Amino acid sequence: MQVLSKLTMRHWLAALALAVSMTGCATTENANPRDPWEGYNRGMFQVNEAVDTILIKPIAVSYDFIMPEPLRILVTNFFSNIGDVMIGVNDILQGRGEQAFNDLGRVVINTTLGFGGLFDVAGNAGWYKNDNDFGVTFGRWGVPPGPYFVLPILGPSDVRDTFGWAADLAASPLDLVLRDPTAYYIAWGARFLNTRANLLPAEKIIEEAATDKYSYLRDAFMQNRLNLIYDGAPPGLDGDIESEPAVKAPTDDGKISQQ
Amino acid sequence: MMLLHIRKLFLVFGLMLATLAHAEVVPPDVLVKQITEETYVYVNQDPALQKGDITKLVEWAEKSILNQFDFNRMTSLAVGKDWRQASPEQKKLLVAEFRKLLIRTFANAFIGIKKEQRMEYKPFKLNPEDQTAVVKTLIIKPGAKPLDVNFSLEKMTDGWKVFDVTLAGVSMITNYRDAFTQEIHNHGTDGLIKMLAEKNKQLESKGKAS
DSSP, X not given: OOHHHHHHHHHHXXXXXXXXXXXXXXXXXXXXXXXXXXXXXXXXXXXXXXXXXXXXXXXHHHHHHHSOHHHHHHHHHHHHHHHHHHHHHHHHHTTOHHHHHHHHHHHHHHHHTTTTTTSOHHHHTTOOOOOOOHHHHHHHTTOOOOSEEEETTTEEEEHHHHHHHHHHHHHOTHHHHOOSHHHHHHHHHHHHHHHHHXXXXXXXXXXXXXXXXXXXXXXHHHHHHHHHHTTTOOTTOSTTOTTOTTOOSBOTTXXXXXX | OHHHHHHHHHHHHHHHHHHHHHHHSOOHXXXXXXXXXXXXXXXXXXXXXXXXXXXXXXXXHHHHTGGGBOHHHHHHHHHGGGGGGSOHHHHHHHHHHXXXXXXXXXXXXXXXXXXXXXXXXXXOOOOTTOSEEEEEEEXXXXXXXXXXXXXXXXXXXXXXXXXXXXXXXXXXXXXXXXXXXXXXXXXXXXXXHHHHHHHHHHHHHHHHHO
């Protein structure tokens, strides 16, 4: 592990500690039970939005404009291939043998036949990329998510996934691939920018769909994490029957019957 | 010889009956495939749509596929337990406004789907007694992780209807619940209706400007 990732990790843990200490004054009425720090979170969300609007998004838009799409896909694939290593490791930690075989197989195929991961040869052959990280591993091991927590710059998270993210960062083999610190920094910046640029189309949809962007992103984050931990079948979400006593099966005229 | 013919005849007759019975109700997986493929083909044949002409896509959807969606159920799911307290008139207004917002969101999502993307339909099994079903699909896009898109359907007298769509586990319907609940608690059901109407108005004027 390099000094850099350790240092960054310490920063984030300090930020976390700060956030925890700030929660005393941050309770809002009608709060989501999973979001007791809504006051702080909304504040950090606003800061992130501002930083994004002023700085990050304009750069991402320029990047999007300059980079031809095929080239951008190469960049995405390169970082995605490095990411697949830890996805595979997390698969193993979670005891998902078949998925680990798929994800580590992807690394082998794409690193060799895909020219160091520039081409997703495996994906084209039906070995699709999966999503996995330490936060999911902790979740599957039974660690509860804890309160929702908006990270500086990076956005939606919770306590468990913040630790998960720190573990992801510390374990990422990117510093093994790029030993020169300058190259490492540049690569990190490029990855961040590339990810942000890839999010531009989705952002427009969310922007138009959300009545309250903060809670829309928060709830989407929570649903998405739950879905990953429960492998696409989270409990209680199927039709939402338990929290939905009023809604019964539709009657013949297509209306919702009520109790 | 004669017996064999009669048997054959029965068999053919039986098969015809079976197909007729099935023709009445389109199974959920077939329905989802029809809806998505129709939309995909429509979006890709028109350069105006590729550039993001939402209005045109919405007009087409109203005529062709939207009767396969149950917006009443969607709205009640999005509102959650406060739905019970709403008057029939309020419910009507809520459905009307939420429907508008959702259709626009669906259109926005679909218009972003490009030619080089394709959809994969996961294996689907339906038991005869099932009243609801989930059809799982995957959107495959070069240079990105495949996106899980699931359609939840319910059995109605006039066939199966979609009442929820989830992207990567995020329901496009229940994702609104916290925001809606908060608005109802702060400003009542009428407040929510007003908020949705204003949101729609703002999106419409934005559509005209661009």
